[in-house]
Amino acid sequence: MTIAESPETNTTIGATHGDDSLLAAIEVLAGIPGLADRLHGALNGEPEQLFQARIGARLVRAGLSIEESERVQRVMQALEAASTWWPAGRQRVQSPADLAALATPLLARREQEELHVAVVDGRNGLLGLHQVYVGTATGTSVRIAELLRPVVDGGGVGFALVHNHPSGDPEPSEEDLRLTAEVAAAARLLDLEFLDHLVIGRGRWASIRSQRPTIWATTAAPD
Numbered sequence: 001m002t003i004a005e006s007p008e009t010n011t012t013i014g015a016t017h018g019d020d021s022l023l024a025a026i027e028v029l030a031g032i033p034g035l036a037d038r039l040h041g042a043l044n045g046e047p048e049q050l051f052q053a054r055i056g057a058r059l060v061r062a063g064l065s066i067e068e069s070e071r072v073q074r075v076m077q078a079l080e081a082a083s084t085w086w087p088a089g090r091q092r093v094q095s096p097a098d099l100a101a102l103a104t105p106l107l108a109r110r111e112q113e114e115l116h117v118a119v120v121d122g123r124n125g126l127l128g129l130h131q132v133y134v135g136t137a138t139g140t141s142v143r144i145a146e147l148l149r150p151v152v153d154g155g156g157v158g159f160a161l162v163h164n165h166p167s168g169d170p171e172p173s174e175e176d177l178r179l180t181a182e183v184a185a186a187a188r189l190l191d192l193e194f195l196d197h198l199v200i201g202r203g204r205w206a207s208i209r210s211q212r213p214t215i216w217a218t219t220a221a222p223d
Contacts, residue, residue, distance in 0.1 A: 096207040107164035115163040119156035158193030170201030
């Protein structure tokens with residue numbers, strides 16, 4: 001089981017046609033008539049901002065009441081929790097672009113660095129996308145065992161790592177490369193397929209496997 005390589009750094013993944021549907025769903029779940037139009041105006045037509053950590057304060061500044069803002073945040077939290085186990089229509093992760101399309105709306109505008117593990121079955125069907133670490137704007141400390149636990153516990157055959165750079169620049173750092181090498185070595189010991197490690201920026205993303213394929217051929221950390 002492999003994941004196809006792609007160009008090292010990739011360009012913008014545009015807004016999806018589901019933006020209006022997302023706002024309409026939030027309106028229904030929040031139980032606030034007319035909320036979708038108000039959110040569209042408050043977010044300047046950029047619904048992906050709903051995934052920011054401090055979106056509540058912005059919504060209040062844009063005219064929503066504190067109660068309305070709190071309802072929206074609860075809906076977003078519920079949607080994020082549901083997305084990690086939703087069983088219908090399991091999505092196939094056939095390429096880095098497939099994974100980036102899933103992760104970019106979630107991570108591109110986050111103000112803190114987050115590290116997620118995408119767990120797949122033997123046919124590259126996505127079993128779940130699990131948040132494992134939330135750090136600061138300058139990085140996070142990671143334990144390899146914590147990264148692999150969702151794969152083992154979820155019965156996964158393979159996995160990929162995805163994290164964001166709050167700076168917006170997706171170029172992998174030396175720390176990113178070292179972590180990738182350590183995870184690759186641990187995955188070999190557990191007979192798990194380590195598909196890739198994506199870095200999400202703002203409007204761009206990078207595949208470490210495409211840039212540094214030798215990491216997957218050796219257990220040695222990069223120079």
